[in-house]
Amino acid sequence: MKDRFNRICIIGAGPAGSMSAYLLKKSGFDVVIVDKYSTPKRKVCGEYLCPSGVDLLNKQGLKFIVEDFRRVSGMKIVSPMGRSVLSFFPEGRIINYGASVNRSIFDQRLRDLGKNEGCKYIEGHAVTNIQQEGSSWIVILESGEKVLCDLVIGADGINSPTAQIFGHKELINTNRIALHVYIPLKDRKFYSRLGQMHITKDGSYVGLNPINENEINFSIVCSKEKLKHMSGREIINEAIRSSHILRSYFDEIDNETKISTAGSIKNKNSFIAGDGVAYVGDSAGFIDPLTGEGIYNSLQGAIFLNDALQKSPNNLGLKAYKEQKIKFFREKNILNNVFQLIIKTPFLCELVASFLIVRQKRADTFIGIIGNIYKPLEGIKKLLFQS
Numbered sequence: 001m002k003d004r005f006n007r008i009c010i011i012g013a014g015p016a017g018s019m020s021a022y023l024l025k026k027s028g029f030d031v032v033i034v035d036k037y038s039t040p041k042r043k044v045c046g047e048y049l050c051p052s053g054v055d056l057l058n059k060q061g062l063k064f065i066v067e068d069f070r071r072v073s074g075m076k077i078v079s080p081m082g083r084s085v086l087s088f089f090p091e092g093r094i095i096n097y098g099a100s101v102n103r104s105i106f107d108q109r110l111r112d113l114g115k116n117e118g119c120k121y122i123e124g125h126a127v128t129n130i131q132q133e134g135s136s137w138i139v140i141l142e143s144g145e146k147v148l149c150d151l152v153i154g155a156d157g158i159n160s161p162t163a164q165i166f167g168h169k170e171l172i173n174t175n176r177i178a179l180h181v182y183i184p185l186k187d188r189k190f191y192s193r194l195g196q197m198h199i200t201k202d203g204s205y206v207g208l209n210p211i212n213e214n215e216i217n218f219s220i221v222c223s224k225e226k227l228k229h230m231s232g233r234e235i236i237n238e239a240i241r242s243s244h245i246l247r248s249y250f251d252e253i254d255n256e257t258k259i260s261t262a263g264s265i266k267n268k269n270s271f272i273a274g275d276g277v278a279y280v281g282d283s284a285g286f287i288d289p290l291t292g293e294g295i296y297n298s299l300q301g302a303i304f305l306n307d308a309l310q311k312s313p314n315n316l317g318l319k320a321y322k323e324q325k326i327k328f329f330r331e332k333n334i335l336n337n338v339f340q341l342i343i344k345t346p347f348l349c350e351l352v353a354s355f356l357i358v359r360q361k362r363a364d365t366f367i368g369i370i371g372n373i374y375k376p377l378e379g380i381k382k383l384l385f386q387s
């Protein structure tokens with residue numbers, strides 16, 4: 001591979017790809033970015049940007065990207081037995097609110113950043129292959145067009161065709177799926193600026209994000225097995241029926257309601273970066289949407305990649321990026337795996353809910369950890385020892 005990367009081809013113009021394109025172009029690289037869709041889709045996503053994500057955009061001078069979206073001031077967490085924990089993002093070293101974004105508008109704004117900076121965008125064409133030619137790569141699009149570059153950045157999401165082409169995508173057991181719909185509230189009196197997480201007795205969970213008064217983003221993560229016996233509509237309606245809170249908010253959905261499905265909600269890629277290839281965002285690894293940090297992680301990953309390549313525009317920079325990424329996300333990844341275990345064990349859910357419900361400060365600290373207002377260890381200490 002080249003001693004110095006000049007030409008970069010980024011595959012995928014979601015948050016990770018577009019943020020990388022924008023920053024790397026500003027750092028002086030020659031950037032081409034390819035996306036299979038000509039305009040961003042409203043994908044299967046809770047569309048909640050956590051406080052650390054809002055804070056990151058503010059610090060990059062990009063406040064306008066989320067400014068007009070409604071704020072999320074906290075979370076209501078409902079345990080399998082119906083214990084309801086209300087929590088508000090605490091004031092800390094960063095902003096104490098998240099945002100309910102519309103992904104198609106949000107992703108388009110990020111794409112426009114790179115375009116305005118002078119990146120070349122090729123939209124509406126999927127990448128189908130990548131070949132090595134000497135010390136360069138040839139990225140081949142379905143249209144037959146070829147892009148020659150020194151560094152390939154895979155930012156093509158959880159199923160990452162780039163990682164599949166290079167053989168970096170690891171096979172993991174993904175026995176959970178996500179179903180996603182937009183549902184109106186029965187009555188506007190239920191509208192509030194809190195996100196919601198309803199955990200069910202079978203280890204599934206429902207996430208609610210109030211985009212606006214008429215549109216609640218509703219996603220359910222459950223076992224794949226369920227789809228063998230029930231349709232997506234039946235699964236969603238069962239979740240609504242079996243919770244008195246959800247039942248009071250929503251009518252059951254009819255055949256006309258469009259349901260989107262995400263067949264895999266996990267990705268493992270231990271390669272991350274090296275030898276003229278780097279991954280950013282979900283393509284570099286994704287655990288589960290439970291804590292709603294995917295967008296933030298993607299944006300933060302792009303910043304780490306740009307910082308490292310600015311210092312060393314070569315494989316040493318990629319090595320530094322990999323190390324930084326692993327170090328930064330290590331604590332949170334461990335914690336998120338613990339959260340997964342708790343969600344799947346109703347007894348533990350009740351224990352945690354009973355602990356949090358006793359004091360408002362506890363609940364707020366807990367949600368501060370999830371929203372990255374506190375670092376995991378710092379937050380856990382606060383949680384256990386606060387008066």
Ligand SMILES: Cc1cc2nc3c(=O)[nH]c(=O)nc-3n(C[C@H](O)[C@H](O)[C@H](O)COP(=O)(O)OP(=O)(O)OC[C@H]3O[C@@H](n4cnc5c(N)ncnc54)[C@H](O)[C@@H]3O)c2cc1C
Nearest residue numbers: 012014015016036046047048127156157178281282294295
């Ligand atoms: C059910 C569910 C709920 C979620 N809720 C939240 C939430 O509330 N908050 C949050 O922060 N995160 C959430 N996430 C995670 C979040 O959606 C992702 O982490 C985020 O979208 C990752 O951004 P990305 O840029 O890495 O990938 P993506 O946003 O997936 O972008 C990848 C891009 O690559 C393009 N692409 C794919 N293949 C090709 C190809 N062959 N050629 C060219 N282009 C290609 C796609 O068109 C797409 O534009 C959720 C995920 C799921 C599954």
